[in-house]
Amino acid sequence: MNFILSADFWFSVLAGTTPVMLATLAANIVSQSGMFNLGIEGTMLMSALMGVLVSAFTQSLFLGMLAGLLSGIILSFALGYFTLYLEAPMNSVGVAINLFSAGVTVFVLTLITGSKVTSSSLTSLTFPAVHIPLIRDIPFLGRVLSGHNLITYLGWIFAVGLSFLLYRTRLGLDIRATGRNAEAAASVGIQTNRVRFKALLLCGIFCGFGGMYLSMGALKSFTANMVAGRGFLSLAMDTLSSSHPLLGWGGSLLYGFSETITIYLQLYSDADLKVISAFPYIFIILVLVIAQLARNLLVRRKKNIQLKGR
Amino acid sequence: MNKKEMSVNIPPRRSIIMENFSIVRIAIALALALSIVFIIIYFVADDPWLAINRLVAGPFQSWRSFFSVIERAMPIIFTGLAMNIVLQSGVFNIGQDGAFYMGAVLASVVALKLPTIVGVTQFVAIFVSAMAGGIISMLPVLLYRYTKVNPIVSAIMFNSIFYYGGAYIVSTFLLERSGTWGSHAFPKEAKLGLMIPKSKMHWGALILLIVYLGVVYLMRKTALGMKIRTVGLNPTFATNVGLNSGLIILGAQFLGGSIAGMGGAIEMLGMYQRFLWQGPVNYVWDGLMVHMLANGNPAFIPVTAIFIAFLRIGSEIMSRSTNIPPEVVAFLQGIVIVLVASSKFLYGFKAKYDRKISLAQVRSDSEGEFA
Numbered sequence: 001m002n003f004i005l006s007a008d009f010w011f012s013v014l015a016g017t018t019p020v021m022l023a024t025l026a027a028n029i030v031s032q033s034g035m036f037n038l039g040i041e042g043t044m045l046m047s048a049l050m051g052v053l054v055s056a057f058t059q060s061l062f063l064g065m066l067a068g069l070l071s072g073i074i075l076s077f078a079l080g081y082f083t084l085y086l087e088a089p090m091n092s093v094g095v096a097i098n099l100f101s102a103g104v105t106v107f108v109l110t111l112i113t114g115s116k117v118t119s120s121s122l123t124s125l126t127f128p129a130v131h132i133p134l135i136r137d138i139p140f141l142g143r144v145l146s147g148h149n150l151i152t153y154l155g156w157i158f159a160v161g162l163s164f165l166l167y168r169t170r171l172g173l174d175i176r177a178t179g180r181n182a183e184a185a186a187s188v189g190i191q192t193n194r195v196r197f198k199a200l201l202l203c204g205i206f207c208g209f210g211g212m213y214l215s216m217g218a219l220k221s222f223t224a225n226m227v228a229g230r231g232f233l234s235l236a237m238d239t240l241s242s243s244h245p246l247l248g249w250g251g252s253l254l255y256g257f258s259e260t261i262t263i264y265l266q267l268y269s270d271a272d273l274k275v276i277s278a279f280p281y282i283f284i285i286l287v288l289v290i291a292q293l294a295r296n297l298l299v300r301r302k303k304n305i306q307l308k309g310r
Numbered sequence: 311m312n313k314k315e316m317s318v319n320i321p322p323r324r325s326i327i328m329e330n331f332s333i334v335r336i337a338i339a340l341a342l343a344l345s346i347v348f349i350i351i352y353f354v355a356d357d358p359w360l361a362i363n364r365l366v367a368g369p370f371q372s373w374r375s376f377f378s379v380i381e382r383a384m385p386i387i388f389t390g391l392a393m394n395i396v397l398q399s400g401v402f403n404i405g406q407d408g409a410f411y412m413g414a415v416l417a418s419v420v421a422l423k424l425p426t427i428v429g430v431t432q433f434v435a436i437f438v439s440a441m442a443g444g445i446i447s448m449l450p451v452l453l454y455r456y457t458k459v460n461p462i463v464s465a466i467m468f469n470s471i472f473y474y475g476g477a478y479i480v481s482t483f484l485l486e487r488s489g490t491w492g493s494h495a496f497p498k499e500a501k502l503g504l505m506i507p508k509s510k511m512h513w514g515a516l517i518l519l520i521v522y523l524g525v526v527y528l529m530r531k532t533a534l535g536m537k538i539r540t541v542g543l544n545p546t547f548a549t550n551v552g553l554n555s556g557l558i559i560l561g562a563q564f565l566g567g568s569i570a571g572m573g574g575a576i577e578m579l580g581m582y583q584r585f586l587w588q589g590p591v592n593y594v595w596d597g598l599m600v601h602m603l604a605n606g607n608p609a610f611i612p613v614t615a616i617f618i619a620f621l622r623i624g625s626e627i628m629s630r631s632t633n634i635p636p637e638v639v640a641f642l643q644g645i646v647i648v649l650v651a652s653s654k655f656l657y658g659f660k661a662k663y664d665r666k667i668s669l670a671q672v673r674s675d676s677e678g679e680f681a
Binding site for chain 2: 082089091098101103110284285292
């Protein structure tokens with residue numbers, strides 16, 4: 001277990017956290033506005049592919065990024081359109097987005113590259129790694145904090161920015177009011193649908209970056225089903241953090257930690273692979289249960305205090 | 311009496327299309343989605359007519375491919391029926407994948423580790439899988455009851471846990487240490503034998519038929535089915551009329567999960583020589599889609615499942631002789647689910663018709679009063 005003390009380990013924890021963190025931010029903003037996006041998984045997958053394809057064909061990172069973000073936003077808006085205007089249940093639309101993306105990405109990939117599995121025959125671009133000038137020279141922390149992919153740092157900025165947006169601005173107040181009680185919000189003049197679409201716009205952007213981190217950052221090509229459940233995990237993180245972006249960041253760090261430790265354990269121990277792979281999920285469900293129980297206890301205690309105060 | 315007043319007395323014709331609008335709506339959604347798939351094929355394929363011909367007529371080429379449609383549909387029907395019960399009880403419980411996978415694992419354990427007696431082994435395997443599936447499917451709801459953890463989220467976690475747990479059981483106790491990852495071969499007497507020679511149709515089809523009839527009877531004709539649907543449609547009402555909602559919901563999860571578990575066992579013992587599922591199964595989404603296409607009526611689920619299986623097999627046959635990958639069906643899946651789910655899709659026609667009918671009703675009623 002010596003690896004826990006190494007800088008490489010903590011570096012991989014932060015790197016492994018990035019996609020889940022971005023997905024969690026997407027889940028946070030959507031559920032703050034009172035919706036539930038089961039389609040984050042598929043949205044990320046589509047962005048991952050589009051970013052790779054467009055960057056490969058135009059050889060422009062900027063256009064690739066734009067395509068990835070745009071496809072994320074389009075799929076998120078599709079969720080909004082079908083649930084808000086055509087009154088479809090959110091779960092079903094989310095499932096439809098996932099099925100659509102899972103199949104269509106493979107369809108497009110096969111047509112363009114001839115391979116069902118990977119886009120490695122295309123030379124696609126990747127987001128650069130960033131070395132932060134002063135921090136990189138700090139002995140241990142420098143190796144942990146510096147040298148990450150650009151999207152990782154963007155994600156950190158997003159997490160802080162999103163919590164500022166939600167709790168310190170007018171739009172954030174509108175979003176939270178809509179999420180609490182859409183009818184009450186509408187009655188005081190908030191255009192709830194417009195507010196929800198703004199939330200979905202941010203969701204699409206976060207999903208887009210999350211997906212592109214996988215195919216244009218962590219790896220250099222797209223592989224089929226490369227999101228591998230991270231979109232679903234983000235929903236667990238969202239519940240865990242009761243939709244607070246900074247807590248969500250903490251929750252996804254927990255996932256990054258358990259995922260990385262799983263990878264390291266598989267390298268260094270001879271226990272069965274499958275059991276170790278189940279570890280993050282068991283861990284998360286335990287934390288989820290404990291957090292939720294504690295929260296219930298807190299609510300009950302608050303009620304008791306209020307009763308006594310009367 | 312002038313002409314205008316005359317026309318008021320004639321009640322408008324009730325149109326068959328509008329009276330069965332929910333079914334017509336689904337048919338239109340399907341037609342729309344299919345035509346989009348055809349359009350995509352038309353633009354992408356080198357030889358579009360060959361591709362479409364293969365997609366539509368391919369499964370009818372031989373008995374073998376025709377039966378393979380039904381074989382492909384069987385697990386979808388099982389999960390479709392499971393999802394039907396679960397969704398009608400008002401819980402979006404997607405823990406059926408875990409139940410399905412564990413069902414297959416436990417059936418393999420029974421088939422490989424217990425002494426084989428023809429008939430008994432199969433019965434024990436399916437029974438054990440059904441029980442385990444039922445319990446697995448209850449977990450998210452139980453967890454929600456005591457901790458208020460979102461059941462969708464916990465079901466997703468449980469699916470992963472049971473997938474890894476099941477794969478662990480196979481690789482620790484049943485693994486054959488040679489070549490590819492997989493268990494030892496099942497003894498021939500422990501499998502579900504062939505029902506129709508020259509195909510892979512096994513006796514599981516008969517069990518499926520019994521389960522199907524049972525579910526239709528349960529949901530449409532029994533008090534329990536009525537209670538499940540009441541709890542799902544209006545929980546407040548159900549509580550107010552004195553139904554024990556918690557118990558009924560749990561019961562529905564158990565029934566649904568046991569059908570999914572049974573499906574896993576039957577799929578494994580019927581279609582496979584050994585346990586080979588190295589990846590997690592993804593039948594829940596198919597089950598959900600099939601349930602929605604059947605308009606929530608369990609009686610139609612086999613039809614819609616066979617339709618989906620038909621398209622899958624057809625697209626695979628198509629991909630063998632053209633450049634179109636079989637994943638083209640995903641367009642259809644996505645579009646159809648979204649359109650069928652959207653309650654406002656084609657809502658205008660139905661609303662207009664309803665208004666016309668009720669207006670006529672009111673008019674003829676008031677005519678009667680004043681006459």
